[in-house]
Structure formats: C-alpha cells, structure tokens
Amino acid sequence: MPSRQSSFTHQQSTKHRATFVFLIITVFSSVLILFGVFYLIYYLWYSLIHRARTSPLNSCPVFLKLRRYTYKELVSATNGFSDDNYIGKGGSGTVYRGILRNGKLVALKLLDSDSLDAEREFQNEIRILGGLESQFVVSLLGYCVDKRKRVVVYEYMPNRSLQESLFSNRSLNWNKRFEIILDVSRALEFLHRECDPPVIHGDVKPSNVLLDSEFRAKLSDFGLSRLKVEPEFSVDLFSQDLSGTLAGVGTGESPAIGTPVESSTANEVDFALALQASSSSTPINSKLVCNRLKGLGFTDEKGKDLSVCNGGTDDWIHNKFMTQDDELGQNFDNNHITELNSNSNFNTADDHKTGKKQWGKDWWWKQDGSGELSTKDYVREWIGSQICPSANPEWDDDKNSEKPDFDHSPKLNTYNVNKPSENEERRGWKQHRKMQEWWKEEHLDKLTKKHVQKKIKRRFKLKIFQRRRKANRHDHKSEFSFRQNSKTEMYSGDVFSRELSSTTSMRGTLCYVAPEYGGCEYLIEKTDIYSFGVLILVIVSGRRPLHVLASPMKLEKANLISWCRQLALGGDLLELVDERLKDEYDKTQAMLCVNLALACLQKMPELRPDIGDIVKVLKGEMELPVVPFEFSPSPPSKLAGRSRSRRKNKTNIDTYIA
Numbered sequence: 001m002p003s004r005q006s007s008f009t010h011q012q013s014t015k016h017r018a019t020f021v022f023l024i025i026t027v028f029s030s031v032l033i034l035f036g037v038f039y040l041i042y043y044l045w046y047s048l049i050h051r052a053r054t055s056p057l058n059s060c061p062v063f064l065k066l067r068r069y070t071y072k073e074l075v076s077a078t079n080g081f082s083d084d085n086y087i088g089k090g091g092s093g094t095v096y097r098g099i100l101r102n103g104k105l106v107a108l109k110l111l112d113s114d115s116l117d118a119e120r121e122f123q124n125e126i127r128i129l130g131g132l133e134s135q136f137v138v139s140l141l142g143y144c145v146d147k148r149k150r151v152v153v154y155e156y157m158p159n160r161s162l163q164e165s166l167f168s169n170r171s172l173n174w175n176k177r178f179e180i181i182l183d184v185s186r187a188l189e190f191l192h193r194e195c196d197p198p199v200i201h202g203d204v205k206p207s208n209v210l211l212d213s214e215f216r217a218k219l220s221d222f223g224l225s226r227l228k229v230e231p232e233f234s235v236d237l238f239s240q241d242l243s244g245t246l247a248g249v250g251t252g253e254s255p256a257i258g259t260p261v262e263s264s265t266a267n268e269v270d271f272a273l274a275l276q277a278s279s280s281s282t283p284i285n286s287k288l289v290c291n292r293l294k295g296l297g298f299t300d301e302k303g304k305d306l307s308v309c310n311g312g313t314d315d316w317i318h319n320k321f322m323t324q325d326d327e328l329g330q331n332f333d334n335n336h337i338t339e340l341n342s343n344s345n346f347n348t349a350d351d352h353k354t355g356k357k358q359w360g361k362d363w364w365w366k367q368d369g370s371g372e373l374s375t376k377d378y379v380r381e382w383i384g385s386q387i388c389p390s391a392n393p394e395w396d397d398d399k400n401s402e403k404p405d406f407d408h409s410p411k412l413n414t415y416n417v418n419k420p421s422e423n424e425e426r427r428g429w430k431q432h433r434k435m436q437e438w439w440k441e442e443h444l445d446k447l448t449k450k451h452v453q454k455k456i457k458r459r460f461k462l463k464i465f466q467r468r469r470k471a472n473r474h475d476h477k478s479e480f481s482f483r484q485n486s487k488t489e490m491y492s493g494d495v496f497s498r499e500l501s502s503t504t505s506m507r508g509t510l511c512y513v514a515p516e517y518g519g520c521e522y523l524i525e526k527t528d529i530y531s532f533g534v535l536i537l538v539i540v541s542g543r544r545p546l547h548v549l550a551s552p553m554k555l556e557k558a559n560l561i562s563w564c565r566q567l568a569l570g571g572d573l574l575e576l577v578d579e580r581l582k583d584e585y586d587k588t589q590a591m592l593c594v595n596l597a598l599a600c601l602q603k604m605p606e607l608r609p610d611i612g613d614i615v616k617v618l619k620g621e622m623e624l625p626v627v628p629f630e631f632s633p634s635p636p637s638k639l640a641g642r643s644r645s646r647r648k649n650k651t652n653i654d655t656y657i658a
C-alpha cells in the first residue's frame with residue numbers, strides 16, 4: 001500500500017515538473033517570438049528611415065574608406081561656418097575655410113540641404129573623387145552626413161580658383177598660365193587614360209581648376225562627372241551620326257542623332273554650338289551681336305532701332321522667335337520682334353533673299369518640354385536683365401572703362417562715341433532701368449503658364465537685390481552653370497546670370513559644354529576635350545567665352561571661340577593673347593596653345609585630339625596634328641520631329657560657317 005502511494009506521489013511530481021518545464025518553454029519561446037517580431041519591426045522601420053540617405057553610399061567602398069567627420073567637428077573647424085571663413089559659393093553649396101583638430105587647413109563645401117541636385121552631386125563627388133589619387137586632382141579628405149546636412153572636406157588650395165586669378169587684378173604671367181594648361185591636360189590624361197573605368201569630368205571650366213600655393217593647378221568638382229561604362233560608346237554614338245551629319249549638310253536636313261537621348265533631353269538647348277555657330281563668320285557675328293544688343297534695349301520705347309550697328313539684320317531675332325511655334329515664341333515674335341523689324345534700319349531684304357534668316361533657328365534653343373522654366377525663358381530673362389547695365393558692373397571687358405554711352409536726344413539709347421557727363425550717365429542708367437521694367441511688363445503678361453510667370457517675376461524682383469547684397473561676398477566672376485539652385489551671382493556683362501538656374505536635366509556650363517552634349521547622362525572623353533579647348537582660349541586671352549560688349553568696335557570679340565576662328569583665318573592668332581601680358585609671353589607657346597584649342601573645339605568629337613596627344617603636344621614631344629580651322633559640320637540636332645520638318649528647304653547653318 002505505501003509503495004503504491006509513493007509511486008502515485010512520484011507520478012504527481014513528475015507531472016508537475018513536466019507542466020513547469022512546458023510552461024517555461026512556452027513563456028521563453030513566446031518572449032523569443034515577441035522579441036523577434038519587435039526586432040523585425042524595428043529593422044524594417046530603421047531601414048525605411050535610413051534607406052534613402054545611406055544605403056547607396058554605405059554600399060560604396062570609397063565611402064567606407066573615407067574619413068567621416070561629425071558635424072560638430074566641422075562646426076568647430078569653421079567657427080560655426082562663419083562669414084570670416086567664407087571662401088565662395090558655387091552651384092550646389094558654399095565653401096568655407098576650416099582648421100581641423102590636427103591643425104590641417106581644409107576647404108569645406110556645405111551643400112545646400114534643400115536641393116536634390118546637391119544630394120546627387122554629393123554622392124557623385126564622393127564616389128568618384130573619393131576614389132581618385134593624383135597630384136593633378138584636388139584631394140577629398142572626408143565628408144560629413146548629419147541628418148539633412150552634407151559637407152565635403154577637401155584639401156585647401158590657397159590660390160583658390162583659376163577663375164578668380166584670371167579675372168581679378170592680379171594677373172597670371174605667361175609661365176603660370178602655360179603650366180596651368182599643362183596641369184589641366186595632365187589631370188584629364190589621368191582621368192581619361194589612367195582610371196579604370198575612365199572618368200569623364202563633365203564640367204571643365206576655370207572655377208573648377210584650383211591653384212595651390214605655387215599656382216599649380218588641380219581639377220576639382222566632380223559633381224557632374226561620370227564613369228565611362230561603355231568603352232565603345234563614343235563609337236556607337238557618332239558612327240551613325242557621322243554619315244547622317246555629312247549627308248545632312250547643305251540639304252538642311254538634320255537626321256536624329258543615334259544616341260539614347262530621350263525626347264525630354266532631345267529638345268534641350270545647345271548653347272555652346274549656338275554661340276559658336278552664331279558668330280563663326282564675320283558678317284553673321286556682327287549681325288548677331290547687333291541684333292542682340294538691339295534686343296537688349298538699344299531701341300526706344302516706340303520700338304525704333306537706335307543701334308548704330310551697321311549692316312545688321314533682324315535675322316537672329318527673327319529666326320529665333322518666328323520659328324518657334326509655341327505661344328511664348330509667338331508672343332515675343334508678334335509684340336517685340338516685329339516691332340523691331342518694322343522700325344529697324346537694318347537692311348533685311350538681301351538676307352531674306354539669300355536665305356540667311358534660317359541660320360539661327362533650331363540650334364539656338366530647343367525647348368525643354370518639362371514644363372519648367374525653359375531655356376528660352378532664361379535667354380529672354382537674360383536679355384531683360386541686360387537692358388539695365390547698372391546690374392552689370394562689368395558690362396564691358398575693359399574694367400568699366402567703357403560703360404554704355406547714351407545720348408539724350410529723343411532716342412533713348414544709342415551708342416555715342418563721346419563720353420557722357422556724370423548727370424547724363426545717371427539719367428541714362430535710370431532710363432535703362434525703366435526699359436527693364438517696360439520689357440518685363442511687355443512680355444510677362446504674354447506668358448500663359450502661371451508658374452513660369454511667377455518664377456520670372458520672383459527672379460526679376462530678387463535679382464537686383466541679390467546682386468547688391470552678394471556683391472561684397474563674391475569677388476570672383478562665375479560662369480553660368482547648368483545646375484539647379486545656382487545662386488552665385490556673376491557680374492560680368494558676358495553671360496547669363498548664374499541665378500537663372502536651369503532645368504534639372506541640363507548639365508555642364510554654358511559656353512564650355514560641347515555642342516554634341518545635349519544634357520543626357522552620356523558623356524564621352526571628347527566632351528571634356530571641347531571644354532578644355534574653351535579653357536585654353538580663356539587662359540590665353542584672359543577673357544570669358546562670351547562677352548557682350550558695350551562698344552560696337554569690339555563686337556567681333558564678343559564670342560571668344562568665333563573671334564579666335566576669325567583670327568585663325570586672318571592668320572593673326574596672337575591678337576587673342578591677353579593684353580595684360582603685354583609682350584611678356586612666349587609667342588611659340590601661345591601659338592601652340594591657340595592652335596591646340598582650335599583643334600579641341602572641332603564640332604565633330606572624332607576630330608578632336610585625344611588627351612594623350614594633347615599632353616604630348618604641350619610637352620613638345622609631338623607636333624600638333626594639322627587640323628582645318630574648323631568648320632566641320634556640327635553634329636545633327638537631336639531634335640527630330642518638329643524641327644526637322646521645319647528645316648526642310650532651309651539652309652543649314654554650317655554651310656554658312658564653312
């Protein structure tokens with residue numbers, strides 16, 4: 001009996017133990033499952049929050065290799081990004097001087113936090129520049145990512161940008177200029193030939209060439225750079241293109257380029273080509289600038305043409321506006337251009353007969369169908385802004401020595417060889433301001449898209465205010481960059497104000513960007529070579545690529561590239577050399593540089609020399625290949641449809657250039 005009882009008790013306790021163990025296991029696994037679920041939720045939440053910001057860079061080995069600074073560190077390095085440490089403002093951010101904890105002097109670019117472009121450029125800069133090591137490329141030391149803040153840390157370049165050195169009072173002597181040309185060519189050689197895959201810089205221009213304490217140059221700003229992913233791309237791009245182009249010359253037909261360009265990009269402006277083509281022959285050049293000046297307000301309020309430019313025609317304006325079938329173009333055409341035409345003193349009849357009026361049509365601008373402010377608007381805005389020379393302290397290229405003159409007959413603005421008195425000048429400038437207002441009123445109400453109107457109005461309002469406010473901060477003159485949110489001013493009278501910004505799909509910088517590059521994502525080495533050609537001319541001449549001048553005597557010099565071509569035809573290339581150098585330069589080297597630039601500026605990318613040859617030529621290890629002074633046919637427009645039909649029976653611009 002007792003043994004039966006004890007066995008019962010034993011059974012009972014085993015049962016209890018089993019229940020207990022089962023309970024523990026259940027509780028434990030429930031906690032585990034719960035924890036797992038929580039962890040999963042947390043993980044999903046975390047990756048969702050951080051996905052956009054960090055995942056592309058975290059997966060990039062370059063990113064992991066670079067030093068990551070905390071924002072606090074950089075704030076203390078720059079004394080809170082103080083004005084005292086301010087260096088300059090670019091298209092995507094502001095650059096400050098800073099001293100790191102280890103005493104190293106650095107330059108920090110604080111990117112605009114509200115710009116998508118800035119984010120893209122930040123990642124691009126880090127991915128590409130972060131992986132490069134060359135004495136000809138500026139070093140990227142690190143970066144900072146802190147919530148929405150993005151900072152890139154570079155080595156400090158004491159002599160800042162070539163832009164500042166070239167266009168400030170401290171002029172560079174010839175030896176330095178030549179060394180800089182050589183350094184930039186070596187930088188490009190490194191990018192195009194020593195990097196694998198090759199790197200296309202995409203934005204070679206003076207403000208992206210930085211100078212060290214000995215004025216040796218380094219290429220910077222890789223925000224628009226691309227890795228060349230398809231080695232044969234350039235062949236694909238232009239092999240179809242070449243035959244088409246050559247076939248198209250003279251017939252006016254421009255077959256569509258064989259590139260993977262979407263329609264949105266296909267319609268974009270081809271400014272560099274426009275500008276160079278615009279004045280590649282002397283008479284056209286003069287007419288262009290005459291007409292442009294006329295459009296800038298050198299007419300009276302009744303539309304009378306008061307320009308003293310002789311022999312000009314209205315073709316430039318006529319073609320630009322008459323051939324646009326959008327509302328904007330027609331409005332401008334009907335209300336402004338015809339007004340100018342009817343009152344113009346220009347002899348247009350002959351030109352109409354000879355068909356010259358076709359020359360300025362398709363290439364001048366190609367409307368971006370994005371619905372954003374189009375290039376044409378920028379041009380128009382620019383024209384409007386130029387009516388007021390007071391907004392352009394550097395209206396002419398002789399450091400303000402030749403401000404536009406005004407006489408005060410009933411005519412509003414005309415060139416006057418006699419310098420006006422101070423009072424006259426002040427009155428004249430006021431009238432210019434009025435002209436600007438008039439222009440604004442006259443054309444803005446014609447714009448149907450409300451947001452476009454708003455945008456332009458806002459910019460008009462801001463423009464003068466911003467110019468004054470920033471005048472003290474920006475002592476350098478910048479180029480107009482096709483970047484969004486470009487806020488830096490430019491004070492020269494030559495190109496479009498940087499603040500005019502751009503459509504998102506546009507890339508590169510006006511006048512430096514190669515004609516074949518319409519803003520698509522595809523870049524080839526020869527695109528850099530073209531920009532390098534412009535850079536050489538800018539360095540040799542000490543001028544910007546486009547300079548709208550006040551003096552009619554200097555109109556032919558407005559477009560640096562075409563002026564250079566004219567000089568080449570006349571055999572007087574050395575006239576291009578910066579007057580500030582006087583006779584203190586090496587004439588053989590200068591000739592070599594200008595000829596090399598002309599070779600780089602061939603419109604057909606295939607005709608441009610490659611960077612290896614360029615370096616050899618500059619080092620004196622190779623003769624410059626004999627190149628025709630241009631005028632190769634330009635790559636065909638990427639505008640197919642509409643513009644092609646409009647081109648029928650029209651003479652291609654290049655037949656005039658040739």
Ligand SMILES: Nc1ncnc2c1ncn2[C@@H]1O[C@H](COP(=O)(O)OP(=O)(O)OP(=O)(O)O)[C@@H](O)[C@H]1O
Nearest residue numbers: 088089090091095107154155156157160161207481
């Ligand atoms: N590493 C550096 N050392 C010294 N100064 C620098 C450095 N990087 C940039 N700067 C200065 O800051 C200015 C602005 O540079 P940033 O690269 O932002 O713009 P940008 O090249 O002038 O214009 P964009 O961005 O439109 O090409 C330059 O003109 C240059 O003077």
